[in-house]
Amino acid sequence: xxxxxxxxxxxxxxxxSAGQIAEDIQKFIDIHTTVAVERTVTRLFGVDGIxxxxxxxxxxxxxxxxxxxxxGIGAAYFLMNAVLNTxxxxxxxxxxxxxxxxxxxxxxxxxxxxxxDKVYELASKMVQRIKCNRxxxxxxxxxxxxxxxxxxxxxxxxxxxxxxxxxxxxxxKQGADIIAVIRTTxxxxxxxxxxxxxxxxxxxxxxxxxxFRIMRKALDETSRxxxxxxxxxxxxxxxxxxxIAAMGAMERLDVMLNDALYGILFRDIxxxxxxxxxxxxxxxxxxxxxxxxxxxxxxxxxxxxxEEAHTVLASQFINEQFALKAGIPEEQMGLGHxxxxxxxxxxxxxxxxxxxxxxxxxxxxxxxxxxxxxxxMTGNIFKGHLQDALFNIVSIWTGQGIQLLGMMTEAxxxxxxxxxxLSIENARYIFNNMRSIGDEVEFKEGxxxxxxxxxxxxxxxxxxxxxxxxxxxAALEQGKFAGVKRSRTGGKGLDxxxxxxxxxxxxxxxxxLK
Numbered sequence: 001x002x003x004x005x006x007x008x009x010x011x012x013x014x015x016x017s018a019g020q021i022a023e024d025i026q027k028f029i030d031i032h033t034t035v036a037v038e039r040t041v042t043r044l045f046g047v048d049g050i051x052x053x054x055x056x057x058x059x060x061x062x063x064x065x066x067x068x069x070x071x072g073i074g075a076a077y078f079l080m081n082a083v084l085n086t087x088x089x090x091x092x093x094x095x096x097x098x099x100x101x102x103x104x105x106x107x108x109x110x111x112x113x114x115x116x117d118k119v120y121e122l123a124s125k126m127v128q129r130i131k132c133n134r135x136x137x138x139x140x141x142x143x144x145x146x147x148x149x150x151x152x153x154x155x156x157x158x159x160x161x162x163x164x165x166x167x168x169x170x171x172x173k174q175g176a177d178i179i180a181v182i183r184t185t186x187x188x189x190x191x192x193x194x195x196x197x198x199x200x201x202x203x204x205x206x207x208x209x210x211x212f213r214i215m216r217k218a219l220d221e222t223s224r225x226x227x228x229x230x231x232x233x234x235x236x237x238x239x240x241x242x243x244i245a246a247m248g249a250m251e252r253l254d255v256m257l258n259d260a261l262y263g264i265l266f267r268d269i270x271x272x273x274x275x276x277x278x279x280x281x282x283x284x285x286x287x288x289x290x291x292x293x294x295x296x297x298x299x300x301x302x303x304x305x306x307e308e309a310h311t312v313l314a315s316q317f318i319n320e321q322f323a324l325k326a327g328i329p330e331e332q333m334g335l336g337h338x339x340x341x342x343x344x345x346x347x348x349x350x351x352x353x354x355x356x357x358x359x360x361x362x363x364x365x366x367x368x369x370x371x372x373x374x375x376x377m378t379g380n381i382f383k384g385h386l387q388d389a390l391f392n393i394v395s396i397w398t399g400q401g402i403q404l405l406g407m408m409t410e411a412x413x414x415x416x417x418x419x420x421x422l423s424i425e426n427a428r429y430i431f432n433n434m435r436s437i438g439d440e441v442e443f444k445e446g447x448x449x450x451x452x453x454x455x456x457x458x459x460x461x462x463x464x465x466x467x468x469x470x471x472x473x474a475a476l477e478q479g480k481f482a483g484v485k486r487s488r489t490g491g492k493g494l495d496x497x498x499x500x501x502x503x504x505x506x507x508x509x510x511x512x513l514k
Contacts, residue, residue: 017464022321035496038075057094068105072501123507147177150403157182159201180233188238212251245281249288259295270491282326287512297338297371310459330365338371354452367401377410
């Protein structure tokens, strides 16, 4: 593939600054936990279900611990102390706490070594289950295979999981490689995970473990039918980020939207809460073999895609470093970007090509997630189809990994199955006819494309250097990403953050990173 001849020293400088940013935040992460992290721990010990008014049992357990001031010690300590005291399972204990028959924080404390041994004994069983899921995915990939990259990524969003299944299977048969089940509007702001199969979402379907199971089963059936493995994607973001990662790992999801900054910028979730939660969610996703998709594309829905392109690249560097901290290899980093420039810009296609090629060269092993035009889509579906075609050309030219297909009806409604079929047809036609264009066409020395990429890289490196000096918290307060300012002590969920006690236990971090 032809090269942009980027300045390697600038790339190294940007990566070094991003590494310093991540290291500074990691020090904060390492001494804090959250209610979402602790609820995730209970789920990984097998706690599930709801009480008679619909409150999830993990919430009930963690609220019991938090109310007594024990959150900093961790749910693992109290839950396994209860297991040792009662001889009951974690699920049975949760049910008794729910009924008011048991208070985790008032039980006699067993010896710490005894508690720790039980913690690791039971945690190892879940870790083994997730490992088996990863092996099952690899078995599918080695026996029935998969589609060629860029993977064709299609969304379903009916609100009804059973309707989603029908649309997902139809899309897979038409050529889709990844099915993303869009979450219902506002779920990222719920500080609990709904339970069971759901049929009444708005603009999407609730992310629940049962919905994950239903869709995974359906796509496995379709995978065998079409002779290629169909990946399942959902949304590991919001106030329940690590819980959804755990549920996805248990039900063998393959791709998760999982950005370090998205919830802060676009959902006004407290930055301290988000940055702690994203770390544990990514540890789980990394161990489970899940490809994470980051959300830099969202910057360009609020900020100008020409003027603020460097913030996308800067965020990609930061997301890369946070992912490495959580044990995610480059091959599982679906770093995000988007084809979002105003269509009337002269040579806009060349600028988009420069941005995509730059990302490909800087992150050569990452299965980059490329997002379609949305901001400037209109009711003119014919022009929209052409915009999507240009987007598809850039993708195949620059070797993107995951292609979220654009819909010509993007500005009109949630896409029908016929819209998806046309989008898949558009992409397959272009990908087939232009498969090797990146190997055949060279970039003009000093031309528009090379100059644009050099400019964006230089600005990104400078921005990252500034952030490394002042800290990420300060940068977010100043609105350096997407033009959105957030307070370190504002937003949703801060009351769910606490410092860890010296006795704190979370075995899954150690077991999964190891």
